Amino acid sequence: MTRAAEVRFENVTKRYGGTAKAVNDVSFTIPAGTLCTLLGPSGCGKTTTLRMIAGLEYPTEGRVLIGGKDVSALPPAERDVSMVFQSYALFPHMNVLENVGYGLTVSRQPKAKVREAARAALDSVGLSGFEERLPSELSGGQQQRVAVARALVLEPSVLLFDEPLSNLDARLRRRMREEIRDLQQRLGVTVAYVTHDQAEALAISDKIIVMNQAVIAQEGTPRDLYEAPANAFVAGFVGEANRLPATLSHRQGDMAQVTIGSATLSLPHRGAAEGAVQLAVRPEAVELLDVADPATTLRGTVAKAAYLGGLMEYTLTTEAGDVFVIDSHTQRQRGVGEVVGLGLGQRGIAVLPA
Known part of the structure; x- marks a missing residue:
């Protein structure tokens, strides 16, 4: 060679x-x-x-x-x-x-x-x-x-x-x-x-x-x-991504506070200005919780549920819009109409630059 x-x-x-x-x-x-x-x-x-x-x-x-x-x-x-x-x-x-x-x-x-x-x-x-x-x-x-x-x-x-x-x-x-x-x-x-x-x-x-x-x-x-x-475009083409409206405020260094619905997150601002922004949220980055803490989670209602063997796929209705979630905890299946909390961390969530 x-x-x-x-x-x-x-x-x-x-x-x-x-x-x-x-x-x-x-x-x-x-x-x-x-x-x-x-x-x-x-x-x-x-x-x-x-x-x-x-x-x-x-x-x-x-x-x-x-x-x-x-x-x-x-x-x-x-x-x-x-x-x-x-x-x-x-x-x-x-x-x-x-x-x-x-x-x-x-x-x-x-x-x-x-x-x-x-x-x-x-x-x-x-x-x-x-x-x-x-x-x-x-x-x-x-x-x-x-x-x-x-x-x-x-x-x-x-x-x-x-x-x-x-x-x-x-x-x-x-x-x-x-x-x-x-x-x-x-x-x-x-x-x-x-x-x-x-x-x-x-x-x-x-x-x-x-x-x-x-x-x-x-x-x-x-x-x-x-x-x-x-x-x-990249967020939606490279893998799945929920695009959700949010508000960015209080920039300090590389980080900023980002409010989505009633939840407030600390995320890298990636050059975005304060004001309205979009978040790219990967489906596997969302944790489904039995109890929703308004300060850190979104409140959602299960609209669709599908069992795929090794994982569950859900579509949830939230105050920020519909959210698609992939959950590996198949032993705990959520039913349509069930109210859950959507836990959002830092990994798998990105502010989309303007």
Whole structure:
């Protein structure tokens, strides 16, 4: 495996038809040897960004650098990157070994070297012994591994994934994302990974870049984005979040008093001015209590309750609005119409900057 390379975008814009901007003045850095996820809804620009790393699209403005080298105008073959597509794009008439070695074969490498490299790549993804099978004889997860092995055999400094798990069922997706993360850490390759699945991004990433309407809404570690969302869009897109009206007062240092309903909390103000604000409250950050202390809790009435095996989901009506709550205490199930207290701490609650 070649040495991992840093990927850097400098004020990159991609236009189609002269005016429509698929990506608008985007700058970011993916450190070498890390896994960075481009996350966002359909049409936000994340796949176009990935294709500009691959060389399948070229920027209208700005620069794309890989390993410190400006590759903005270089074709894919000269970028030292490999891409795993959403469809896997395996050749149905070739067996697994031939599929994995295809890139080396078309570059006219000796047959013995191609076979050796392809077998090593298959071994790295746990598919030794599958060399003679056709793609039609493999499960979805196995086909995905073959696609990864085909990308790895070229020894890229950057490995690109375009929603590689979208064709798999939920249980297999969880297992495959763990395998991709393990492979990236074991090989130390730089990975740029596109998905619209928030749980997938949180589970595997060193860094997440959230995109919305062709620009970066926020970038940071999974914990940064989940616990300190920069705006309402990020709060709602990265995991679940209740957005509730509140009043901020008495700023002192980094902290301020925040009143929500009859309850008053001490929270980091995150630059918000005194006055009306919004809070992002994670569903699992709310503790359901039998007795509501007006000074520290909201009073709520259970409007909906759903048992999901290992947890309960509730919707509660409060003076601050409806609140969605996830409760792991399934032995104590709350009934519709029951009045409870909603305990609010500091963790999982963030003031949304204006």
